[in-house]
Amino acid sequence: MNSFKPLRVGEAPLIKWSLITLAVLLALLFLLVPLVSIFQQALVGGWQRYIGHLSQPDTLHAIGLTLIVAALTVPINLIFGIMLAWSVTRFEFPGRKLLITLIDIPFAVSPVVAGLLYLLLYGSNGWLGEWLYEHDLQVMFAWPGILLVTIFVTCPFVARELIPLMQQQGASEEEAAVILGASWWQLFRRVTFPNIKWALIYGVILTNARAVGEFGAVAVVSGNIRGETNTLSLHVQLLYEDYQAEAAFASASLLALIALLTLMLKAVVEWRQQRSLTANDNKEQSPL
Amino acid sequence: MSIRLTNISKTFGQFQALSPLTLDIQEGEMIGLLGPSGSGKTTLLRIIAGLEGADSGSIHFGDREVTQVHVRERRVGFVFQNYALFRHMTVADNVAFGLEVMPKKQRLPAAEISKRVTQLLETVQLGHLAKRYPEQLSGGQKQRIALARALATQPEVLLLDEPFGALDAKVRKELRRWLRSLHEELKFTSVFVTHDQDEALELSDRVVVMSNGHIEQINTPAELYSHPNSRFVFDFLGNVNVFEASWQQSRWQNGQAFLVPPAQQTLQQDGALYVRSHELTLSDKPNSQANLPFDIVAITPVGAEVRVELAPHGWHSKELWEAKFTQHHLQELGLQKGSLVYATPRTGYFFGVKGDSSPTRLSWPFLTPGSLAFDI
Incomplete structure (x- = not known):
């Protein structure tokens, strides 16, 4: 008699392996090949030319501007995210649900639209624009505008990571800490922060990745002034339109590097987070 | 402090x-x-x-x-x-x-x-x-x-x-x-x-x-x-049986069932009698002061005690009644599932519809002036 081994649903070898093969092929074709070709194109003229492209003053300026914008965006959204998550998970107030929904606007709206909205608001004909103009403050087509829209598009990341976690953890540990005499700072530093640490780091990584790579919203408000208001992603496009493909790919490879770095960090943090969640499940529960 | x-x-x-x-x-x-x-x-x-x-x-x-x-x-x-x-x-x-x-x-x-x-x-x-x-x-x-x-x-x-x-x-x-x-x-x-x-x-x-x-x-x-000073406290402090009584013919009546309270003015009214489950006695005959017929629905031993679930026979109660006995006592009584029994409260708490919410504590059987409690 044939020994019949029952299979789990969907585990017929033909289906299983053809699905896996297809998934791997598509991933290679759509994800890995373009990534590799960026570096290949960037390095087509050798390392020296590559370095040469990157050390052009305009490129260096674009790198600098991008890093400054990210360096300002991350702490601002970190604090904003913590405040937001704290208010919607620790307090009851009318409009709380609405606020949670509002947080998602930057995810729902196309970045270009966001850029246009800021242009309308802060541009020379906008509501705030006139006042800014009178006070000689240049926001649009300058780095403050770039910073503003970057903050806008990245503001949900930290809050979105924290809210479900803080909701699940509840307020009782914080209540316990205050009853035991902790001040607000002691409460945050010794109880709240350690509990949300990994989610916070995760949110920061995502914020940073998006801040560095943002194109659409920044394109609308930057004005594309070379060496002044060009971020790295805008710079790539400018170079490419100038038929300097190799230089464009050199700059693009930097963005790709940052992306790879982000992915690695993200994997490490996820692994740490997972470990801190499950570490204790594996250890034996001791009896009373 | x-x-x-x-x-x-x-x-x-x-x-x-x-x-x-x-x-x-x-x-x-x-x-x-x-x-x-x-x-x-x-x-x-x-x-x-x-x-x-x-x-x-x-x-x-x-x-x-x-x-x-x-x-x-x-x-x-x-x-x-x-x-x-x-x-x-x-x-x-x-x-x-x-x-x-x-x-x-x-x-x-x-x-x-x-x-x-x-x-x-x-x-x-x-x-x-x-x-x-x-x-x-x-x-x-x-x-x-x-x-x-x-x-x-x-x-x-x-x-x-x-x-x-x-x-x-x-x-x-x-x-x-x-x-x-x-x-x-x-x-x-x-x-x-x-x-x-x-x-x-x-x-x-x-x-x-x-x-x-x-x-x-x-x-x-x-x-x-x-x-316990109120119905709520009584209910909350554990298993209690309730006899909803209306005052008729000088006794508390509910369908076929009746209870005769001691002769006190304050007891001669409608109300509810609360009886704890271990304060009930069962017998195969009613007596002149208590006629509470029940069918035995279930007899459940729980550890050292036995719970007897009772369904009112010919009268109404919102919930089944429960009586508790020791194993030993139950054997003496010789109760069977499905048989008809008559309960007499030893102690009960009466909440009248009139008057304040606090109960009157009563005990059976009692001696009425000039008479003894007889079996019918």
Whole structure:
């Protein structure tokens, strides 16, 4: 008699392996090949030319501007995210649900639209624009505008990571800490922060990745002034339109590097987070 | 330290969580707040701690008014229902927390703190777990650590929210005894919330029975059991059978069933007689003072006692009645499932529709003037 081994649903070898093969092929074709070709194109003229492209003053300026914008965006959204998550998970107030929904606007709206909205608001004909103009403050087509829209598009990341976690953890540990005499700072530093640490780091990584790579919203408000208001992603496009493909790919490879770095960090943090969640499940529960 | 609550009230939106209530707790007393969920007992506890503000009224700890004092400054110990241990700290760090966050001037030196922590862990018999994390502990251990943490700052008031709610029966019993002895040793004033009447009756010096945001009754466990002052308290303190009676032909009537009360003016009216399940006798004949026919629905041995479920025969009751006997006594009676029996209450509590809400305690059989109780 044939020994019949029952299979789990969907585990017929033909289906299983053809699905896996297809998934791997598509991933290679759509994800890995373009990534590799960026570096290949960037390095087509050798390392020296590559370095040469990157050390052009305009490129260096674009790198600098991008890093400054990210360096300002991350702490601002970190604090904003913590405040937001704290208010919607620790307090009851009318409009709380609405606020949670509002947080998602930057995810729902196309970045270009966001850029246009800021242009309308802060541009020379906008509501705030006139006042800014009178006070000689240049926001649009300058780095403050770039910073503003970057903050806008990245503001949900930290809050979105924290809210479900803080909701699940509840307020009782914080209540316990205050009853035991902790001040607000002691409460945050010794109880709240350690509990949300990994989610916070995760949110920061995502914020940073998006801040560095943002194109659409920044394109609308930057004005594309070379060496002044060009971020790295805008710079790539400018170079490419100038038929300097190799230089464009050199700059693009930097963005790709940052992306790879982000992915690695993200994997490490996820692994740490997972470990801190499950570490204790594996250890034996001791009896009373 | 004594606790004095005066006219405390609290609303959440439209919901009146606490109607103005007043409560005096003596120094060193152990008070159980007993009530169903939504009765306001946890809200009251949180108001005493300072985790909620009362809408009106005042709170005194001893001579010190603490109504406006921040929870941080009230210096009470609080044990949460879910323990609320700091999950990323070791057991020792959890216990040390209250000592370490003290202002620099009052704070003990580090060596002193670690000595105190070791001592506390010995008190709760968990010294060997100092380096563990909360997730690695069982429910009973977490509860002890939560207590040790609350006691670390030597509070004079200890508040406990459903302290044994999430534990299994055996651990619960053990911890109850242990808390009782700890209380006798350290003499703190303590208030705990529970919905378990056994827990309240066993642990408390006095029990505060609450419903719908007000206090139904405050008394010692023994007095509360023998003199419940309202239908609510009676219902809540455990299994009770109710005879809804209408006053007809000089007796309490319900369908075929009747009971003859002693000749007292206040008893000659409609009302309800409450009879506890171990205060019923069963026989195969009715008598001149009690005719409560039942069909036996089930006979269930539960440990040493036997519960007999009774369905009214020819009269109405909202719920089945229950009688409790010892195994031995039941064998003597020779009861069978399905047979017809007649019950006589030994003791009952009568709540009349007129008059105040407090009951009259009655016993059967009684001697009516000039006659004896005869079987029909």
